Amino acid sequence: MPRATNGPASRHRRNSRLKLARGFKGARSKLFRTATEAVDRAQAMAYVHRKHKKRDFRRLWTVRINAACRMDGISYSRFIDGLNKCEIKLNRKMLSEIAIHDPAGFTKVVETAKAKVC
Template sequence: MSRATNAPASKRRRKRRLQQARGFYVARSKLYRQATEAVDRAMRLATIHRKLKKREYRALWIVRLSAACQQHGLSYSRLIEGLTKAGVALNRKMLSEIAIHDPEGFAKIVAQAKAAGGASAD
């Protein structure tokens, strides 16, 4: 009995894997085995970095907010405490966008946080 290889499916699978490796350098985009290893690694790292991206952006927003708070004589933690007490439901991303693009609006938010008790221990 002859060996069944299911050639059309194998060819499709290899073609799809090489298609995923487009843009990789030299053998990583031309040779199936190296392309497979490269694509597997790329997919694994993409998964990891999708999770890291969330962490890194939140840290960036906090750094921006901290710098903006210092200009108004308030620490970041006091701002968040004051906003929580005042019942302001703005997330860190929106707060950092406001701080960058609308400084007057951010000053009002800081004043609201100070009034609610964010500057109590300063």
């Protein structure tokens, strides 16, 4: 009886890992061990950075809202406090979009928040 190896499965495993490493420079896309290390790190960083993206966008929205609030003569923290007291339920993403695309509407929201804070 001929000796049976796990050749097809091993080749598939190696090729699929090398396929994930396409686009990497040099040995990282050619050699199996190096490619495996590079792919493992890339996947770990992709997981971490998906979490960071949420954090980064929230910071961006906060900065935009703060800039728009300062133009209307109120600080960001007082504005958010006023919104909470008025029970206006707008998230930061929508507030930043309103501030960019509808400054007059944002000013009305700010005035409403100012009335509750001061």
